[in-house]
């Protein structure tokens with residue numbers, strides 16, 4: 001079930017976040033600044049009818065060759081790309097969400113362990129790569145994001 005993990009973690013009677021009903025495919029991306037228990041940035045790409053999502057603790061790099069950790073998290077609904085607001089304390093991800101950047105992208109390359117996109121955001125522009133790496137952490141959720 002798409003979005004099963006996303007919905008299981010949330011109580012939509014209490015959180016203003018979208019439940020995820022839209023199905024159309026678009027090629028947009030968003031970076032949201034999420035001031036939760038730890039401030040981080042969420043990088044989301046519309047792929048496969050959902051927003052593929054990564055939490056980037058130090059933010060998406062704006063300079064080439066700077067590599068940042070990006071931890072893959074559960075798929076989010078497409079509507080999440082326009083979400084800004086306050087998630088109540090005590091709820092999953094409690095804190096504030098603000099859009100830091102958004103725009104369209106083109107998919108240049110995609111394998112199981114690598115995604116290359118051309119971003120056309122207000123702040124982020126150009127080719128970016130996400131590369132999965134496996135260190136001690138064997139979950140496969142750890143990626144690096146870099147501007148090419």
Ligand code: MN
Nearest residue numbers: 034042055093
């Ligand atoms: Mn987050």
